[in-house]
Structure formats: structure tokens, C-alpha cells
Amino acid sequence: MGSMIDRRGDSLLRMPEVQRRTGLSTTSIYRKLSDRTFPSQVRLGPKMVAWYQSDIERFIADPMGYRADVA
Numbered sequence: 237m238g239s240m241i242d243r244r245g246d247s248l249l250r251m252p253e254v255q256r257r258t259g260l261s262t263t264s265i266y267r268k269l270s271d272r273t274f275p276s277q278v279r280l281g282p283k284m285v286a287w288y289q290s291d292i293e294r295f296i297a298d299p300m301g302y303r304a305d306v307a
Contacts, residue, residue, distance in 0.1 A: 248278065248286035257292055258299070272304040 251262060258265070268274035275291030295302045 243288060247289040248280070249289050249292055250284075250286050254287050254292055258296060273302055274304065275302075276304055 249257070251265075254260075254265065255262065260268070265274055269277065275287055275295055277285040277287055279285055
């Protein structure tokens, strides 16, 4: 098992901000999630998810080459 990442200084971004930063639609984001070509989301509640800002920035830096880490 790999080392845990310290996320205490990392911001959480909700869907509208993720869409704004990536230029992707909700449908495209969820399609890429299922293909493991987009960062994993964090569940904040029964109907609330967010993404770590650092993961979104890593995706933006290389959208065609991004692959989600395997847990």
C-alpha cells in the first residue's frame, strides 16, 4: 500500500468549479470518471461530491495523458 497524501491544505472543488476549470460538461466528467481518465471524487454527503483541487490541476496539466491512480 502506498503512502497517504496529506490533503489538509488541499481545497475541495464542487462540480460547477470543476466544469469551469476543465471546460468539460457534467456528462463528460462522469464518462471520464468511469474510464478512469479523470480524478476520483470525494463524497461529502448523500448527494454531494467534490474533487481535490490538486487532482484537478494535475488533470488540467495533461488531460489526454491523465490516468486515475489505482487504489
